[in-house]
Amino acid sequence: MSHESRFTPVNEFCFEIIRSERAKQAHYLVPLLRLTSGKFWLLSSLGVSVSTQDAAASQVFHLSFPLKDIFTFDYYNCRGKTELEDQFIAYYNDIFNLPVGFGIERIWRKTPGQEIRHPGAPGRAGWFEAFLQERISDRELYNKARDVRRMLGTEADVLLLTHEHVLLIECKYLSSLLTEQYHRHIMMGRTLSKRLNKEFAFGLIVEEERDPEHAKIEAPFVLWSSIEEKLLELEGF
Numbered sequence: 001m002s003h004e005s006r007f008t009p010v011n012e013f014c015f016e017i018i019r020s021e022r023a024k025q026a027h028y029l030v031p032l033l034r035l036t037s038g039k040f041w042l043l044s045s046l047g048v049s050v051s052t053q054d055a056a057a058s059q060v061f062h063l064s065f066p067l068k069d070i071f072t073f074d075y076y077n078c079r080g081k082t083e084l085e086d087q088f089i090a091y092y093n094d095i096f097n098l099p100v101g102f103g104i105e106r107i108w109r110k111t112p113g114q115e116i117r118h119p120g121a122p123g124r125a126g127w128f129e130a131f132l133q134e135r136i137s138d139r140e141l142y143n144k145a146r147d148v149r150r151m152l153g154t155e156a157d158v159l160l161l162t163h164e165h166v167l168l169i170e171c172k173y174l175s176s177l178l179t180e181q182y183h184r185h186i187m188m189g190r191t192l193s194k195r196l197n198k199e200f201a202f203g204l205i206v207e208e209e210r211d212p213e214h215a216k217i218e219a220p221f222v223l224w225s226s227i228e229e230k231l232l233e234l235e236g237f
Contacts, residue, residue, distance in 0.1 A: 021173040024224060025062065025157065029171070029205070032231045033060045033158070041230055043160060043167060046203030046220045054162050061159040067192045068120055068152040075118055085116050095195050096148050099141070106135045107145065120152035147187060154188040158205075166193040167201045173224065177204065182217050
């Protein structure tokens, strides 16, 4: 018989071989953040200074589109009411760092005098690139308008809202955070913070220590192994 190594298939499907970031998040992070002590530990580990009381009162959201959802709620509350629509446009032009009076008739409305257009609507109903290119000649202004749609389409792996802070957390397991993804999350997080009138913070949960030179991204991070250890500690195992 050959002395070569023999292939041995895994006996069963188990959590240790799961490669999904979302599965890892659901298994470890969700229960950790149900605990006040878990929220306090993670906030502190990612550089957000809070009291135990603030941690207890903080809200946790997993796998959400916070900027899109709060924008869409406002959108439906005023759509079809001209006076409210005008106020809505002025308000969100400021939130999105667009000029006063930007796009009142040619961008925000489907046609002059008609209902407002949702920038993040799918297909040709929203602010798709060709639509913006036809109407905005200034390159810098075009980029700002295009970024509105990008921000509204950005998902938050984890969002923690304290009395004073918006903490946006990106979870990575076997993949790396790309530069474009990082900048889009920072842009969305800062805009959401402006909308909620809170300070912004960003952090990562990763499998192993990161080289800060990778993609030139420097951000506070916590290891998945630390998350697992902390959950076991807090659950008394």
